[in-house]
Amino acid sequence: MQGLNWLSATQAAQGIRDGLFSAVDLVGACLAQIDAQEPQVHAWAYLDREYALAQAKKADEWRSQGNPLGPLHGVPVGIKDIIDTRDMPTEDGTPLHAGRRPWYDAKVVDLLRAAGAVILGKTVTTEMATYHPGKTCNPHNPAHTPGGSSSGSAAAVAAGMVPLAVGTQTNGSMIRPASFCGVHGFKPTRGTVSCRGILVQSELLDQPGFFARDVQDLALIAEVLAVYDADDEGMRPHAPVPFVRIAAEEPPMPPKLALIKTPWWDEVDAEVQEGFAELAQVLGSEQLNEFPLPSSANQALTWHQTLMEAGIASHFADEYDRGAAHMSDSLRQQIERGRQIKAVDYLASAARMLQITEALDDVFDQYDAIITPATASSAPLGLTSTGSPLFCTLWTYCGMPAISVPLLRTSNGMPVGVQLVGRVGDDARLLRTANWLMSAING
Amino acid sequence: MQGLNWLSATQAAQGIRDGLFSAVDLVGACLAQIDAQEPQVHAWAYLDREYALAQAKKADEWRSQGNPLGPLHGVPVGIKDIIDTRDMPTEDGTPLHAGRRPWYDAKVVDLLRAAGAVILGKTVTTEMATYHPGKTCNPHNPAHTPGGSSSGSAAAVAAGMVPLAVGTQTNGSMIRPASFCGVHGFKPTRGTVSCRGILVQSELLDQPGFFARDVQDLALIAEVLAVYDADDEGMRPHAPVPFVRIAAEEPPMPPKLALIKTPWWDEVDAEVQEGFAELAQVLGSEQLNEFPLPSSANQALTWHQTLMEAGIASHFADEYDRGAAHMSDSLRQQIERGRQIKAVDYLASAARMLQITEALDDVFDQYDAIITPATASSAPLGLTSTGSPLFCTLWTYCGMPAISVPLLRTSNGMPVGVQLVGRVGDDARLLRTANWLMSAING
Numbered sequence: 001m002q003g004l005n006w007l008s009a010t011q012a013a014q015g016i017r018d019g020l021f022s023a024v025d026l027v028g029a030c031l032a033q034i035d036a037q038e039p040q041v042h043a044w045a046y047l048d049r050e051y052a053l054a055q056a057k058k059a060d061e062w063r064s065q066g067n068p069l070g071p072l073h074g075v076p077v078g079i080k081d082i083i084d085t086r087d088m089p090t091e092d093g094t095p096l097h098a099g100r101r102p103w104y105d106a107k108v109v110d111l112l113r114a115a116g117a118v119i120l121g122k123t124v125t126t127e128m129a130t131y132h133p134g135k136t137c138n139p140h141n142p143a144h145t146p147g148g149s150s151s152g153s154a155a156a157v158a159a160g161m162v163p164l165a166v167g168t169q170t171n172g173s174m175i176r177p178a179s180f181c182g183v184h185g186f187k188p189t190r191g192t193v194s195c196r197g198i199l200v201q202s203e204l205l206d207q208p209g210f211f212a213r214d215v216q217d218l219a220l221i222a223e224v225l226a227v228y229d230a231d232d233e234g235m236r237p238h239a240p241v242p243f244v245r246i247a248a249e250e251p252p253m254p255p256k257l258a259l260i261k262t263p264w265w266d267e268v269d270a271e272v273q274e275g276f277a278e279l280a281q282v283l284g285s286e287q288l289n290e291f292p293l294p295s296s297a298n299q300a301l302t303w304h305q306t307l308m309e310a311g312i313a314s315h316f317a318d319e320y321d322r323g324a325a326h327m328s329d330s331l332r333q334q335i336e337r338g339r340q341i342k343a344v345d346y347l348a349s350a351a352r353m354l355q356i357t358e359a360l361d362d363v364f365d366q367y368d369a370i371i372t373p374a375t376a377s378s379a380p381l382g383l384t385s386t387g388s389p390l391f392c393t394l395w396t397y398c399g400m401p402a403i404s405v406p407l408l409r410t411s412n413g414m415p416v417g418v419q420l421v422g423r424v425g426d427d428a429r430l431l432r433t434a435n436w437l438m439s440a441i442n443g
Numbered sequence: 444m445q446g447l448n449w450l451s452a453t454q455a456a457q458g459i460r461d462g463l464f465s466a467v468d469l470v471g472a473c474l475a476q477i478d479a480q481e482p483q484v485h486a487w488a489y490l491d492r493e494y495a496l497a498q499a500k501k502a503d504e505w506r507s508q509g510n511p512l513g514p515l516h517g518v519p520v521g522i523k524d525i526i527d528t529r530d531m532p533t534e535d536g537t538p539l540h541a542g543r544r545p546w547y548d549a550k551v552v553d554l555l556r557a558a559g560a561v562i563l564g565k566t567v568t569t570e571m572a573t574y575h576p577g578k579t580c581n582p583h584n585p586a587h588t589p590g591g592s593s594s595g596s597a598a599a600v601a602a603g604m605v606p607l608a609v610g611t612q613t614n615g616s617m618i619r620p621a622s623f624c625g626v627h628g629f630k631p632t633r634g635t636v637s638c639r640g641i642l643v644q645s646e647l648l649d650q651p652g653f654f655a656r657d658v659q660d661l662a663l664i665a666e667v668l669a670v671y672d673a674d675d676e677g678m679r680p681h682a683p684v685p686f687v688r689i690a691a692e693e694p695p696m697p698p699k700l701a702l703i704k705t706p707w708w709d710e711v712d713a714e715v716q717e718g719f720a721e722l723a724q725v726l727g728s729e730q731l732n733e734f735p736l737p738s739s740a741n742q743a744l745t746w747h748q749t750l751m752e753a754g755i756a757s758h759f760a761d762e763y764d765r766g767a768a769h770m771s772d773s774l775r776q777q778i779e780r781g782r783q784i785k786a787v788d789y790l791a792s793a794a795r796m797l798q799i800t801e802a803l804d805d806v807f808d809q810y811d812a813i814i815t816p817a818t819a820s821s822a823p824l825g826l827t828s829t830g831s832p833l834f835c836t837l838w839t840y841c842g843m844p845a846i847s848v849p850l851l852r853t854s855n856g857m858p859v860g861v862q863l864v865g866r867v868g869d870d871a872r873l874l875r876t877a878n879w880l881m882s883a884i885n886g
Contacts, residue, residue, distance in 0.1 A: 230679065237673075237680050310786035314794075317787065343753035343789035344760065344782050351757075 004029035009075045009163040009217045013116075016063070016074040023063075023074025027056035027118055030076050034161045040142045042135040043156040045081040046088050047121035052076065055118040062116075071224055073116030078156045078165035080149075081122040082129050082199035083208075085109055092199050093125040093134050093149075096323045106197025107229050108166055108208055115224040120162055123152030126386060128316060129173060129201060132328035133386050138180060140414055144379040147177030148386030150211070154181040157211040164221050165211045170201045170308060171396055172375075172389025174209035175419055178404035180379035180387060182415025183211050184434075186218040188427045190399030191236060194229035202311025203234060204350055205304070205396060215435040218403070219247035222427065247431035251368070255433045257283065257420075258291035258367035263298055264390050269377035272416055275408035276373070279418065282441060288371065294359045297394055303349035304397040310346045313338025357398040357424055364423040369433045374404040374417030391419065401427040403434045407441055447472035452518045452606040452660045456559075459506070459517040466506075466517025470499035470561055473519050477604045483585045485578040486599040488524040489531050490564035495519065498561040505559075514667055516559030521599045521608035524565040525572050525642035526651075528552055535642050536568040536577050536592075539766045549640025550672050551609055551651055558667040563605055566595030569829060571759060572616060572642060575771035576829050581623060583857055587822040590620030591829030593654070597624040600654040607664050608654045613644045613751060614839055615818075615832025617652035618862055621847035623822035623830060625858025626654050627877075629661040631870045633842030634679060637672035645754025646677060647793055648747070648839060658878040661846070662690035665870065690874035694811070698876045700726065700863070701734035701810035706741055707833050712820035715859055718851035719816070722861065725884060731814065737802045740837055746792035747840040753789045756781025800841040800867055807866040812876045817847040817860030834862065844870040846877045850884055 004026050007015065015021050031049050038044060059074040084090045084102035091097045109119060124134040126149035136151040138144040139159040146155040150167025154177030157165050167174050169187045178185025187209035195206050210221045223243040229235055259280065265273075280288050313320075313335045320327065320335050327335075363370060373391045380387050395402045401424070404417030420437065422430030447469050450458065458464050474492050481487060502517040527533045527545035534540045552562060567577040569592035579594040581587040582602040589598040593610025597620030600608050610617050612630045621628025630652035638649050653664045666686040672678055702723065708716075723731050756763075756778045763770065763778045770778075806813060816834045823830050838845045844867070847860030863880065865873030 306786075310790065314787045314790035317791070339785065339787050341786040342782065343749075343784040343786045344757045346786035346789065347753065347757035348760070 002029070005033040005160045007163065008214050009072065009212060010220050012075050012163055013072055017069055023056035023059040023118060024053060026074060027052055027076050027120070030120065030162055033159070037139065037159045037161060041137055041139050041155050041159050043078070043123055043152040043159065043161060045091060045093070045122045045124045045152060048088070052118060052120050059116060059118060070114060070116030071220060072112065074118060075116070075164065076118040076120040076162050077112055078120055078123040078153050078162045079109060080153050080165070080167045081125045082168065083109060083166060084197040085119060085122065088119070088122055090122065093127045093129065094319070095326050096319045102197070104197060107194035107232070108225050109197070111225050111227055123156055123165055125149050126151060127328050127331055129168060129170065129199060130312065130334060131330045131386060133383055137383065138379045140182060140379070144381055144414060145180060145383055145386050147180035147375070147379060149173040150177050151386065154178055154183055154185065154211050157181070157183045157213060163213065164217060166208060167211060168198060168206060168208050169392070169396055170205045170207070171304065172392030175374045175392045175402055175404045175417065176387055176389055178211060179374035179415070179417030182406040183213055184215060184218055184406065185404040185417070186210050186222065186431070187396070187402045188222060188226060189401045189424050191234045192226045192427060194227070194232040194235060196229055196232050200311070200315045202308050204307050204353070205311065207396065207399065215247055215405070215431055215438060216244070219243040219431050222431070226427070241428050243428050243431060246428035247435055249432055251432055251436050254287060255368035255436050256366065257288045257369055257371040258363050259288055260291050260293050260370050260372045262293055262372060262391065262394070264376070267376045267390065268373055269410070271410045272373055272377060272408060275416065279407070279441070291363055291367070291370070296359050297356055300356050300394045300397045303352050304393050306341055306345055306349040309334050309338035310341040311338070313341070353397060353399070357400065360398060360400070361423065364426070369430055370421040372419050372421065374419035378410040378412070378414035378416045395421045398424070400424055401430050403430060405434055405438055445472070448476040448603045450606065451657050452515065452655065453663055455518050455606055456515055460512055466499035466502040466561065467496060469517060470495055470519050470563070473563065473605055476602065480582065480602045480604060484580055484582050484598050484602050486521070486566055486595040486602065486604060488534060488536070488565045488567045488595060491531070495561060495563050502559060502561060513557065513559030514663060515555065517561060518559070518607065519561040519563035519605050520555055521563055521566040521596050521605045522552060523593050523596050523608070523610045524568045525611065526552060526609060527640040528562060528565065531562070531565055533565065536570045536572065537762070538769050539762045545640070547640060550637035550675070551668050552640070554668050554670055566593070566599055566608055568592050569594060570771050570774055572611060572613065572644060573755065573777060574773045574829060576826055580826060581822045583625060583822070587824055587857060588623060588826055588829050590623035590818070590822060592616040593620050594829065597621055597626055597628065597654050600624070600626045600656060606656065607660060609651060610654060611641060611649060611651050612835070612839055613648045613650070614747065615835030618817045618835045618845055618847045618860065619830055619832055621654060622817035622858070622860030625849040626656055627658060627661055627849065628847040628860070629653050629665065629874070630839070630845050631665060631669060632844045632867050634677045635669045635870060637670070637675045637678060639672055639675050643754070643758045645751050647750050647796070648754065650839065650842065658690055658848070658874055658881060659687070662686040662874050665874070669870070684871050686871050686874060689871035690878055692875055694875055694879050697730060698811040698879050699809065700731045700812055700814040701806050702731055703734050703736050703813050703815045705736055705815060705834065705837070707819070710819045710833065711816055712853070714853045715816055715820060715851060718859065722850070722884070734806055734810070734813070739802050740799055743799050743837045743840045746795050747836050749784055749788055749792040752777050752781035753784040754781070756784070796840060796842065800843065803841060803843070804866065807869070812873055813864040815862050815864065817862035821853040821855065821857035821859045838864045841867070843867055844873050846873060848877055848881055
C-alpha cells in the first residue's frame with residue numbers, strides 16, 4: 001500500500017468506495033509520510049496519530065455496515081490551526097492562545113466530517129494568520145519559506161502528507177504558499193465558504209480556501225464546502241453548484257486569458273517574467289492577450305491595508321491589551337497602526353470594494369479569466385519572512401475567486417505559481433479554465 | 444364621499460375592491476383634506492395633485508378591466524422625502540440635493556406600486572433625516588413640533604391626509620413623531636424591510652417603518668413591504684409572514700408586558716409617568732410587571748452614537764466637502780465628530796449590538812413585549828427642535844421591532860405614545876400584542 005499518500009483525494013475516495021484499500025490504509029500511508037517528512041517540513045501544529053487512525057477505522061466500519069458514503073469518505077484533510085475543531089486544540093499560532101480548546105467545530109470542519117473526511121490534524125499558521133512565520137519549512141528546500149499564513153496546509157499537501165488541506169486568505173495567505181510550495185491553491189469568491197468558527201482578522205476580507213495537488217480535487221472539496229450558512233452574515237444564499245462536473249468539462253469555447261501584468265510587474269523576478277513570456281508564446285494570441293489594469297485599481301492596496309489593519313486592531317484588541325509582549329513586532333505594529341485608523345476611512349475603503357470589482361468586471365466580457373503572477377518570485381531563501389502578498393492583495397480586496405497552479409519553476413528548482421482570477425461568483429468556470437490550462441501546457 | 448380620507452387603509456382597499464367608491468374618490472378626499480390642512484401642517488415636500496389623480500384613475504381602470512387587485516389597490520401612501528421615487532423629486536430635506544431626481548424607485552416604493560398603492564407625494568423630512576427640523580408642524584397644535592425625522596409622514600397620517608405613510612428610523616425618527624402626532628408607528632426588526640434606494644445614514648442602523656391610524660393597517664403595509672431583497676446586504680432571506688392574519692388574532696394566552704422604566708425614567712414628564720401608573724393599574728399585575736434593564740444596556744447610547752455619527756460622516760462626506768455652509772450647525776457638528784471616530788471604536792460598537800440584543804432576549808422568555816415610553820413627554824412647544832430620541836435609541840441600536848400606540852394624552856391636549864418593543868424577528872406577534880393592548884384599554 002505504498003504511495004497511497006500521493007493519490008489525489010478524488011482517487012483516494014474512489015479507491016475506498018471500491019474497496020481497493022481502506023481508510024486505515026490511506027491514513028496509515030499519510031502518517032508514514034509525515035513520520036518521514038515532518039522533521040524537515042514542520043507542517044503540523046497538532047497531530048494525534050492514534051486519533052487519526054481511530055477516525056479512519058470508524059470510516060471503514062461505516063462503509064462495512066453498508067451506509068451511504070460521502071464524497072470525502074475516509075479522505076484525510078489538514079486544517080489550518082486558526083479553524084476551530086471541537087476535538088483538537090486550536091492555538092492560532094500564538095502563545096496567547098496556547099491550550100485553547102474550542103467547544104464547537106468551525107462550519108467547514110462540520111461539513112468535512114459530514115462528507116466523511118478524516119480530520120487528520122491542525123496545520124501550522126503564522127502568528128494569528130498575519131506575517132510572523134510559524135515553524136514550517138518549504139518541502140522543496142527547507143532553507144526557503146513555505147509562504148504564509150496557511151504555511152502548514154500548503155506544505156503538508158506539497159509533501160504528500162495529505163491530499164487536501166484547508167487554509168484562509170485575508171491578503172495572500174492561500175495563493176502565496178500555494179505558489180511557493182508548488183501545489184494548487186484555490187480561494188473561492190468571498191462569501192462562498194462559511195467563516196464561522198475561524199479566527200477573524202477582518203469580516204470584510206477573510207476568505208477560506210483549499211490546497212490540493214490537482215484542479216479536480218479543488219472542485220471536490222469546493223462542492224463539499226460551498227454551502228450557504230445563514231449564521232455567516234457575509235454569505236448570501238445560492239443554489240448548490242456542481243463544481244466537480246463543471247471543472248471536468250471541456251470548455252464550450254477555447255478559453256481566452258487576459259494577462260494583467262499589474263503596476264507591480266517591475267518587481268517580478270526575471271525568470272518569472274520569462275515564464276510568462278513562454279506561456280504567452282505557447283498559448284498564442286488567440287488564447288492570451290495583455291490587458292491593462294484599470295487605473296482605479298492602484299489604490300486598492302491602501303484600501304485593503306486600511307480594512308485589514310483596522311480589523312486586526314479591533315479583533316485582536318484583547319490579545320494586545322493583555323499580552324502585547326508575547327506578540328511579534330510586526331503584529332504589534334499592525335495593531336498600533338490599525339488603532340489610529342479613522343472610521344470614515346474604514347467605511348470609505350469598504351464602500352470602494354464594489355466599485356473596483358465592477359470596474360474589473362469588464363475584463364470578463366471578453367476573457368474567461370485573468371492570468372497574472374501568484375507571487376513575484378519563487379520562495380525566497382530564509383525563514384524569517386513568508387514573502388510578499390503583493391500579487392494577491394487586489395483580488396482578495398475585490399473578493400474575486402483565485403487559483404494558483406504550479407506551472408513555473410525557477411533555476412534553483414523551486415516552483416512558482418501562475419494565478420488565474422475569475423469573475424465574482426464564477427468559481428466553477430474558473431476551475432474549468434484552470435483545468436484546461438493545465439492540460440494545454442502539460443498535455 | 445366626505446370622510447373617505449379618514450378611512451383606514453384596510454377599509455379603503457376593501458371599499459375600492461367592493462366598488463363602494465373609486466380610487467379617484469378616495470384620492471380626491473385626501474387631496475381635499477390636504478387643501479384644508481396643509482397651510483397649517485406643512486407635511487408635504489412634493490405633491491402633484493393631477494399626477495396623484497392620474498394614478499388613481501389608472502387604478503380604477505385596472506379594476507374595471509377585471510384585473511386582480513393588490514392589497515393596497517387605489518390606497519394613497521405618503522413617502523418620506525429621503526426615499527427615492529423615479530417620478531418625483533427626492534430632495535432629502537437639504538438645499539444640497541435640491542432638484543434631485545432619482546432614476547429608480549426605492550425597493551419599498553416599487554413594492555407599494557406592485558401592491559396597487561397610489562404614491563401620493565413626498566413627505567417632509569428633517570435635514571437629511573438628522574436633527575434639524577423641516578417645515579412641518581404638529582397637527583394637534585401647530586406651535587408644537589411633530590417630532591422627526593419622519594415629520595411629514597407622521598403628520599400627514601395624523602391630519603387625515605393619507606391613511607398610510609412610510610418613514611425611516613436611525614435613532615428615534617419613527618417612534619418619536621408617531622408619539623408626538625398621536626398615530627400608530629411601527630419600526631420592524633432591522634433587516635425586515637429593504638433599505639435600497641433610501642438615503643443612507645448608517646447601513647448598520649437605518650430601518651424603514653410605517654405610520655397608520657390603527658394596528659391592522661400597520662400589519663397590512665408590513666405584509667406588502669417585508670419582502671426579502673437580495674440586493675440589500677443587511678437582509679436575510681425569510682419565509683413570508685402573514686402579518687395581517689396574526690395581528691388580528693386573539694392571543695392564545697393573555698399577553699404579559701414587561702414595563703422597563705430604563706435608567707432615564709427621571710426624565711419622563713410627570714403626566715406621562717402617571718399615565719404609565721394608570722396603565723399598570725388597568726392591566727393589573729397578571730399582565731404587567733416592572734422589569735429591570737440589564738446594566739449592559741446603559742452604554743448602548745454611546746455605541747449607537749458612534750455608529751451613527753461615523754456613518755453620517757462617511758455617507759455625507761461629499762455634501763460636507765462641497766457644501767458645509769448649506770448645512771445646519773447640528774449636522775456639521777455631527778459630521779465633524781464623526782470624522783474623529785476611530786475604526787476600532789466603530790467596529791467595537793458594531794460588535795456589541797448582538798451582545799446587547801442577546802442580553803435583552805431573556806425578557807421575552809417571560810413576556811410578550813416590553814412596554815416603555817415612546818417619548819419622555821408630549822410634543823414640546825416650538826419648532827426649532829424635533830425633541831429627544833432618548834427612549835428610542837436602545838431599541839434601534841438592537842434592531843428590535845418597536846411600535847408606538849397613541850394611548851396617552853397630556854393636559855394640554857397633546858398625544859403621547861406608549862412604546863411596545865418585541866423580540867428580534869417576532870414582529871407579527873408584536874403587532875398582535877399591540878392590537879390586544881389597544882382593545883384592552885379602549886374596549
